[in-house]
Amino acid sequence: MAKKGERGRCVTGVEGLDNILGGGIPTSSIVLVAGACGTGKTSLGLEFLVRGVMAGEPGLLITTVEGPDKLLSNVPRFILSGSDLDEAAIKKLVAALAKQIAAHRIKRLVIDTIDTVLTEIKDDALDALLLGELSEVLFKNECTALLVSSSEKCERIEGRVADGIVMMGNLERKGDLLRTMQVVKMKGTSHSRSKYVVDLTDAGVLVTPLLKGGL
Ligand SMILES: Nc1ncnc2c1ncn2[C@@H]1O[C@H](COP(=O)(O)OP(=O)(O)O)[C@@H](O)[C@H]1O
């Protein structure tokens, strides 16, 4: 846990990732988890939440794809709306999210995926508004967020308000398709930018260095 005045870390609980980051994600960051289908984004998000709960840090999952209706019953319905999101709608949805985060002392937020929201925001300035407002809410509540994306549209937010970018990918090696993870950017900490291998196991998400030999 962080001392007052020093930027703490959100220890993800995914050991390999915490090692890459020198102890975890700087608290209150918005981290984009980007990559193609099947690369393990959802698994990473869920593990992040589960490890948080195990460490006494409540989590909130906003999912557009998976999960029981119950998960959605307490969160704003914005993702399910069909219309374009304008400035007022964005402010409303962030306010609704802020209410949940504060009320439940949420320390870890996962939005899986952010693509639906981004599709409904037609204006880049509004992307910035959404992420800027979200960033403020996270900071106030010492909450760390993973925003999952499988869309190339996520490039729209990459260089902007995202504090961190974790790229998930596939790598073919000797006829096998390995899952990989690469921390491309993480404000507030030094980190390796190497590619790591991701194994999805019953014991969780394992992140190990990619053995360079035999490629
Ligand atoms: N514990 C596990 N062991 C082996 N494979 C798993 C495990 N958990 C998930 N998978 C597989 O990994 C695949 C990709 O995981 P997922 O996290 O859903 O990727 P993404 O969200 O990037 O599409 C899934 O299709 C699933 O079958």
Ligand SMILES: [Mg+2]
């Ligand atoms: Mg997924």
